[in-house]
Amino acid sequence: MALADKWTIARVLDEIAQYIELSDPNRFKSRAFERAARAVENLNEDISDLVAAGRLYETQGIGKAIGPIIEELVATGDSRYLKDLQKQYPAGIFDLLRVPALGLKKLGILYDKLGVASLEELELAAREGKIAKLKSFGPKTQTKILEGIETARKRESQYLLTTGLEIGERLRERLAAIDEVEDAEVTGSVRRRLEIIRNVNLAIATNDSAAVQKALKKVVDKFEVIDEQTVRGWARNEMPAWFHLSTPETFGANVLRTTGSAEFVAAFEKKVRNARLTARTEHDLFKRAGIPFVEPERRESSEDLKVKRVRLVEPSDLRGTFHVHTTYSDGRNSVLQMLTSAKDRGYEYVGISDHSKVAYYAGGLTEARLDEQQAEIAEKEKEVKPLRVFRGTEADILPDGSIDYGPETLKRFDFVVASVHSQFGMPKDEMTERILKALDDPHVTFIGHLTGRKLLVRDGYSVEFDRIFDKAARRGVMIEINGNPNRLDLDWRHIRNALDRGVIFSIHPDAHSIAEMSHVISGTWVARKAGLSAQQIFNTLPVDEVEKHFAARRKLSASRSLRA
DNA sequence: GCCGTTTTCGGCCCGACTGTTTTCAGTCG
Numbered sequence A: 001m002a003l004a005d006k007w008t009i010a011r012v013l014d015e016i017a018q019y020i021e022l023s024d025p026n027r028f029k030s031r032a033f034e035r036a037a038r039a040v041e042n043l044n045e046d047i048s049d050l051v052a053a054g055r056l057y058e059t060q061g062i063g064k065a066i067g068p069i070i071e072e073l074v075a076t077g078d079s080r081y082l083k084d085l086q087k088q089y090p091a092g093i094f095d096l097l098r099v100p101a102l103g104l105k106k107l108g109i110l111y112d113k114l115g116v117a118s119l120e121e122l123e124l125a126a127r128e129g130k131i132a133k134l135k136s137f138g139p140k141t142q143t144k145i146l147e148g149i150e151t152a153r154k155r156e157s158q159y160l161l162t163t164g165l166e167i168g169e170r171l172r173e174r175l176a177a178i179d180e181v182e183d184a185e186v187t188g189s190v191r192r193r194l195e196i197i198r199n200v201n202l203a204i205a206t207n208d209s210a211a212v213q214k215a216l217k218k219v220v221d222k223f224e225v226i227d228e229q230t231v232r233g234w235a236r237n238e239m240p241a242w243f244h245l246s247t248p249e250t251f252g253a254n255v256l257r258t259t260g261s262a263e264f265v266a267a268f269e270k271k272v273r274n275a276r277l278t279a280r281t282e283h284d285l286f287k288r289a290g291i292p293f294v295e296p297e298r299r300e301s302s303e304d305l306k307v308k309r310v311r312l313v314e315p316s317d318l319r320g321t322f323h324v325h326t327t328y329s330d331g332r333n334s335v336l337q338m339l340t341s342a343k344d345r346g347y348e349y350v351g352i353s354d355h356s357k358v359a360y361y362a363g364g365l366t367e368a369r370l371d372e373q374q375a376e377i378a379e380k381e382k383e384v385k386p387l388r389v390f391r392g393t394e395a396d397i398l399p400d401g402s403i404d405y406g407p408e409t410l411k412r413f414d415f416v417v418a419s420v421h422s423q424f425g426m427p428k429d430e431m432t433e434r435i436l437k438a439l440d441d442p443h444v445t446f447i448g449h450l451t452g453r454k455l456l457v458r459d460g461y462s463v464e465f466d467r468i469f470d471k472a473a474r475r476g477v478m479i480e481i482n483g484n485p486n487r488l489d490l491d492w493r494h495i496r497n498a499l500d501r502g503v504i505f506s507i508h509p510d511a512h513s514i515a516e517m518s519h520v521i522s523g524t525w526v527a528r529k530a531g532l533s534a535q536q537i538f539n540t541l542p543v544d545e546v547e548k549h550f551a552a553r554r555k556l557s558a559s560r561s562l563r564a
Numbered sequence B: 001g002c003c004g005t006t007t008t009c010g011g012c013c014c015g016a017c018t019g020t021t022t023t024c025a026g027t028c029g
Helices: A006-023 A027-041 A047-052 A066-076 A080-088 A093-098 A104-114 A119-127 A139-156 A161-176 A209-219 A248-259 A262-271 A282-289 A335-344 A367-384 A428-440 A465-475 A492-500 A515-529 A543-563
Strands: A181-187 A200-206 A222-227 A230-234 A240-246 A320-324 A349-355 A388-396 A415-419 A478-482 A505-508
Touching (some): A006 A066, A006 A080, A006 A104, A161 A209, A200 A209, A200 A248, A209 A222, A240 A248, A320 A505, A349 A367, A349 A415, A367 A388, A388 A543, A492 A505, A492 A515, A505 A515
Parallel strands (some): A349 A388, A388 A415, A478 A505
């Protein structure tokens, strides 16, 4: 029984690579550790079996230095090599990577020459002008770092929704275990599925708030009583959690009020003329108020009280999905593993799309590798019948707006996800023209992650949405709702506008592993926040209609290239 | 550090951008 599995080992090797990059001028040394980490991840065999059989060193990328580290991890679950490195640097030094323009090399120099290992020390050094004087640094870098610190600070109090969901659910379970707690529910921006949040809220029903307050002290590390009904607490290194207490009889109002948004709640209370309605559940509260129930995702503004209620799309409405990567490019699971996970989700169809040729950094496929990939799909799809497997690609939209691979190769695909992966800094008009030109290519089926944003890391590139939506609608090119929790791109705030202009959406996981197939769920949050029903999502269609659509697109691209 | 030799050193996935440089290193995708 191994004490470390391949994922743990890969993480250790990656961490070692980071430390080496800090200190060692030979960049290829850290690369070697990264390559070994990827090699370990891609093993198809149990790593402890491999070690036991003495065949570890047959793996490409594992040699006489990294091999023993892996053997030690398998045997003891620990690495002395990593521990020594950790001792040489203060904990948390890698947090500084959140400052844009600061990479591992610069971080290494800053620590070496100035002893800088925290945001505060970095800011002080920059303000005193010490950074500009360092070799290979200068005044512009120093200014950039100061700006970067601002960005990092602003983001420090913000968290991804998925983090809030995890913390909220954990707290809810612990609350539910307290005797005096009748009911507990995660509310606030987490319940509204807002993509960026600042805190976690929980509504608690109890007849003994004193006892619950006492018990809460054991649930969190830090604790502050705001008033009789409200307690704020913090778990170590986590965002603040607000606990809102009420009697079981008024729990419905408690849930409504603490779910928010403030604007929505105010509109609700105005509508019922501030009558003090009591109800044990939120649904009862709506009923007593004579207002049709509003899904929590749809409670951002007062307008949400007025719009016509529709049944919002749910994950179970999706009959398949697209934009799935495999080990052929930068995915971590094989073709068969990804197909199997689609089948296990009960899908009728799935579309595989590895990166295109120019995406070297992501292992983009040359035409020769594409042949191999398609041959493997043809072989493995027999094992997952009746799942229908569509052949696709995530093709780069090149800086001039043309699509990577060119028409001869693009013809081979059932669908093409076209995405921007380079030159993010293009001016708005150029970036817009670039995407508009991509929409002219008849091979393009979907536009992937339209704005390229990475939540809390970088803003998306700026584009003129109206022009892109209009043309996408005219050309019959669909726009992806990328469900990766780090992206959630397109932003839900833009979707209603796109819909009014005739755009069709499709919810994709952008999955790089089996686990990431569940990103379609976060994708549905975006769609629900925008008020979309199943009828407005392409991949709720049954497989024969999807096939029909692709066939029609192919005919179109054939006729257009004839005319050209 | 790993690999693979025209076997014990030299190359290692690309390209744009930026700021620091007189020719290139670090960062980002």
